[in-house]
Amino acid sequence: DTGVSQDPRHKITKRGQNVTFRCDPISEHNRLYWYRQTLGQGPEFLTYFQNEAQLEKSRLLSDRFSAERPKGSFSTLEIQRTEQGDSAMYLCASSDGVGTGELFFGEGSRLTVL
Amino acid sequence: QKEVEQDPGPLSVPEGAIVSLNCTYSNSAFQYFMWYRQYSRKGPELLMYTYSSGNKEDGRFTAQVDKSSKYISLFIRDSQPSDSATYLCAMSDRLYGNNRLAFGKGNQVVVIP
Numbered sequence: 001d002t003g004v005s006q007d008p009r010h011k012i013t014k015r016g017q018n019v020t021f022r023c024d025p026i027s028e029h030n031r032l033y034w035y036r037q038t039l040g041q042g043p044e045f046l047t048y049f050q051n052e053a054q055l056e057k058s059r060l061l062s063d064r065f066s067a068e069r070p071k072g073s074f075s076t077l078e079i080q081r082t083e084q085g086d087s088a089m090y091l092c093a094s095s096d097g098v099g100t101g102e103l104f105f106g107e108g109s110r111l112t113v114l
Numbered sequence: 115q116k117e118v119e120q121d122p123g124p125l126s127v128p129e130g131a132i133v134s135l136n137c138t139y140s141n142s143a144f145q146y147f148m149w150y151r152q153y154s155r156k157g158p159e160l161l162m163y164t165y166s167s168g169n170k171e172d173g174r175f176t177a178q179v180d181k182s183s184k185y186i187s188l189f190i191r192d193s194q195p196s197d198s199a200t201y202l203c204a205m206s207d208r209l210y211g212n213n214r215l216a217f218g219k220g221n222q223v224v225v226i227p
């Protein structure tokens with residue numbers, strides 16, 4: 001499978017714990033995005049990487065959130081001291097930035113904070 | 115006011131009917147307009163892409179953009195049960211570099227056999 005891969009698919013955690021999600025983009029894609037989607041809402045932009053550089057962050061990305069893409073390949077999104085309001089689907093997308101610049105989304109990592 | 119407004123009401127139609135979905139937006143800088151389809155517990159997948167104003171047709175799907183009214187539409191002809199999904203409109207002002215997409219809330223469409 002050469003699509004965008006995310007892991008884990010579902011994470012249940014207690015409030016206050018730290019969680020980390022991983023995204024493996026399509027191999028030749030140099031652009032990587034994280035979005036968050038809550039129930040009944042469309043995805044909301046969180047952050048964007050071009051290769052290993054994090055070039056843009058939404059104000060939705062509080063200090064408890066950190067994202068990395070250390071070698072310009074896979075990316076991680078860590079949430080520290082989780083809150084119930086963090087419960088959402090975290091979507092990763094990648095793009096090669098040419099043509100239509102289509103974003104290819106993974107199936108998401110669903111976070112439930114108890 | 116949100117950048118993109120999409121009435122999130124669910125829509126149930128009989129098989130073979132025409133499905134009509136629409137979004138409005140406030141940011142006049144948006145140039146690229148997309149419709150994504152999202153099946154339950156899956157990520158969104160690109161269905162239609164349109165640049166600036168105009169119509170685009172792909173099989174049973176037609177996308178329309180009216181930039182003067184800041185209004186976009188998606189029509190699905192001869193709807194099939196396999197079209198049952200959530201449809202999200204999305205738009206962007208930048209194709210290259212950060213193609214940050216602003217999404218609508220989505221419409222859940224159910225096509226009844």
